[in-house]
Amino acid sequence: MNKKRIIISYSVLGILLLVLVIMNILMGSSSMTAGDAFRILFSHDNASKFGRIVWDIRMPRIIAAALLGGALAVSGFLLQTFFANPIAGPYILGISSGAKLVVACAMVFALTHGLLLHSLVMITAAFVGSLAVTAVILFISGRVRSMSVLIVCGVMVGYICSAVTEFLITFADDSNIVNLHNWSMGSFSAVSWDNIKVITPVVAAAVLMSFLLSKPMNAFQMGERYALSVGVNLKAFRLSLITLSSILSATVTAFAGPVSFVGIAVPHLIRSVTDTSRPIVMIPQCFLGGSVFCLLCDLLARNLFAPTEMSISSMTAVFGAPVVIAMLIGRKSGR
Amino acid sequence: MINKAVNREPVIKTENLDSGYGKKVIVAGAEIKVKPGEIVSLIGPNGAGKSTLLRTIAGQLEPIAGSVYIDGKERHGYASAEIARKQAVMLTERPPAERMSCMEVISLGRYPYTGRLGILSQDDRRIVQEAMELVHVSELAGSSYDQISDGQKQRVLLARAVCQEPEIMILDEPTAYLDIKHKLEFLDLLRDLTGKRGIAVIMSMHEPELAHLVSDRVICVSADGRVEMTGTPDEVFRDEIISRLYGLDDGRLRDLYTGFVRSLEGSAGC
Numbered sequence: 001m002n003k004k005r006i007i008i009s010y011s012v013l014g015i016l017l018l019v020l021v022i023m024n025i026l027m028g029s030s031s032m033t034a035g036d037a038f039r040i041l042f043s044h045d046n047a048s049k050f051g052r053i054v055w056d057i058r059m060p061r062i063i064a065a066a067l068l069g070g071a072l073a074v075s076g077f078l079l080q081t082f083f084a085n086p087i088a089g090p091y092i093l094g095i096s097s098g099a100k101l102v103v104a105c106a107m108v109f110a111l112t113h114g115l116l117l118h119s120l121v122m123i124t125a126a127f128v129g130s131l132a133v134t135a136v137i138l139f140i141s142g143r144v145r146s147m148s149v150l151i152v153c154g155v156m157v158g159y160i161c162s163a164v165t166e167f168l169i170t171f172a173d174d175s176n177i178v179n180l181h182n183w184s185m186g187s188f189s190a191v192s193w194d195n196i197k198v199i200t201p202v203v204a205a206a207v208l209m210s211f212l213l214s215k216p217m218n219a220f221q222m223g224e225r226y227a228l229s230v231g232v233n234l235k236a237f238r239l240s241l242i243t244l245s246s247i248l249s250a251t252v253t254a255f256a257g258p259v260s261f262v263g264i265a266v267p268h269l270i271r272s273v274t275d276t277s278r279p280i281v282m283i284p285q286c287f288l289g290g291s292v293f294c295l296l297c298d299l300l301a302r303n304l305f306a307p308t309e310m311s312i313s314s315m316t317a318v319f320g321a322p323v324v325i326a327m328l329i330g331r332k333s334g335r
Numbered sequence: 336m337i338n339k340a341v342n343r344e345p346v347i348k349t350e351n352l353d354s355g356y357g358k359k360v361i362v363a364g365a366e367i368k369v370k371p372g373e374i375v376s377l378i379g380p381n382g383a384g385k386s387t388l389l390r391t392i393a394g395q396l397e398p399i400a401g402s403v404y405i406d407g408k409e410r411h412g413y414a415s416a417e418i419a420r421k422q423a424v425m426l427t428e429r430p431p432a433e434r435m436s437c438m439e440v441i442s443l444g445r446y447p448y449t450g451r452l453g454i455l456s457q458d459d460r461r462i463v464q465e466a467m468e469l470v471h472v473s474e475l476a477g478s479s480y481d482q483i484s485d486g487q488k489q490r491v492l493l494a495r496a497v498c499q500e501p502e503i504m505i506l507d508e509p510t511a512y513l514d515i516k517h518k519l520e521f522l523d524l525l526r527d528l529t530g531k532r533g534i535a536v537i538m539s540m541h542e543p544e545l546a547h548l549v550s551d552r553v554i555c556v557s558a559d560g561r562v563e564m565t566g567t568p569d570e571v572f573r574d575e576i577i578s579r580l581y582g583l584d585d586g587r588l589r590d591l592y593t594g595f596v597r598s599l600e601g602s603a604g605c
Binding site: 084086214215218221222223225226228229230231232233271275277278280 | 418422423424428432433434435444447449451452453499
């Protein structure tokens with residue numbers, strides 16, 4: 001383990017996080033100067049036009065992108081550890097799509113009955129969907145040894161769930177379609193302060209608990225039998241890993257819809273930079289990396305074709321998918 | 336080494352042990368004793384169930400019938416963390432260990448001793464260093480585990496087992512991937528270890544001639560899953576016993592290992 005590389009990685013990620021937060025505050029369909037922003041942030045002005053933009057629109061969105069991006073990267077890392085494969089992730093295995101389907105059902109039901117869904121209900125719905133797809137994936141992984149077959153199956157399950165979701169949305173009440181459609185494409189725009197109040201403790205608790213699993217995760221990277229031989233309780237460990245990973249990706253899907261590739265690309269980039277796969281290093285770094293990655297993608301999604309906004313998932317795919325392809329090629333050449 | 340072990344109580348003992356998968360018994364009625372500082376080898380044809388027996392002794396499979404005693408106490412009476420301080424294993428399967436240095440792989444042997452987050456103390460670090468010196472892998476500390484040779488990997492895994500500070504080591508075909516030079520080197524190391532640390536070793540071996548070389552006692556597991564014979568190498572390594580164990584035609588073994596068998600019979604005679 002190279003201490004110097006890890007310190008450098010922490011510093012770079014810290015600086016990028018700061019820079020991206022500032023850029024996300026300043027930039028948007030109505031730009032403001034650094035002076036304006038500084039005044040608004042420290043005077044807690046939420047009455048003026050810029051004040052409202054910063055406090056009501058941009059800040060919750062920045063916090064959402066940072067927390068949910070981090071959650072997604074950690075969720076991916078947990079799944080990769082579970083399957084002992086760096087290509088595993090909540091999006092590619094169809095877990096995000098499963099969550100999306102159940103949340104869409106809940107939303108359509110609530111909208112047609114004129115109910116308002118509490119954040120926790122949304123997370124629970126997403127969690128149920130994640131677990132259902134995870135169960136299917138685990139069932140398949142018990143039957144096929146090949147990881148690539150498993151991934152293809154995950155993609156297929158994902159397509160099925162997305163198709164059913166599309167179907168639901170098409171037949172939903174006209175007035176709600178726009179809202180639902182935006183969410184199902186993936187966006188941080190709909191996250192409110194009330195949502196943040198729920199997201200923050202859920203993500204913080206799940207990431208902290210993942211961090212506390214660093215030690216058995218490390219042993220598990222030697223294979224399950226070695227893990228067993230040094231005293232890891234495999235059943236409890238596996239169950240916690242899957243539960244935590246599902247909670248994290250479910251929280252993301254509940255509020256931002258499906259967000260692609262972050263769960264694979266970020267852990268891979270972090271591994272390449274730090275040259276280690278030790279969970280005690282990877283989990284905090286993946287969280288920071290996921291935050292930075294999603295803040296960057298959200299900045300671009302908002303500003304690239306302003307005032308038209310792009311879906312977050314198309315941005316993360318543009319940056320994330322090439323990383324994944326590079327990783328696959330790198331592995332093929334036997335490095 | 337052998338003399339030192341004679342008066343001690345066996346640290347591994349099995350009583351009428353049936354091992355296998357589910358309800359299917361693969362090795363029946365095994366009675367095995369291993370004392371501190373002893374090396375006991377399991378030999379026998381492929382599929383006889385040597386690995387199954389070892390996995391049951393190691394606690395990775397539940398016994399179908401009978402019991403395994405570790406230090407005089409039944410194995411399932413121990414907590415998993417407790418047993419991990421007494422017993423280390425080396426398996427045939429290769430650990431994936433991606434992006435791990437040899438030092439990190441070896442340090443994982445300290446798992447049962449470290450705290451909540453698995454951070455090594457000064458003592459842990461010293462023990463890891465000592466294990467690396469003992470097994471001659473100090474120079475590999477910084478190398479990536481997935482980039483070293485097979486012989487080096489086995490030594491690294493042995494160092495990992497050593498720094499677990501076990502009383503017992505259970506090795507499943509530890510020499511399988513190695514060429515003859517590295518096989519001999521590995522077995523020398525093992526002999527050295529049991530002598531210095533009084534570790535009890537039970538392992539499976541594919542090569543009868545090497546089992547003869549290194550073992551204090553040899554256990555023959557027959558193709559139909561019985562412990563056919565237990566004895567000192569000189570008692571077990573007789574043409575008719577080995578031929579019957581591996582199902583060889585009369586004389587084949589003699590043809591194969593002419594020199595080996597002749598020297599055996601010579602030494603048995605005097």
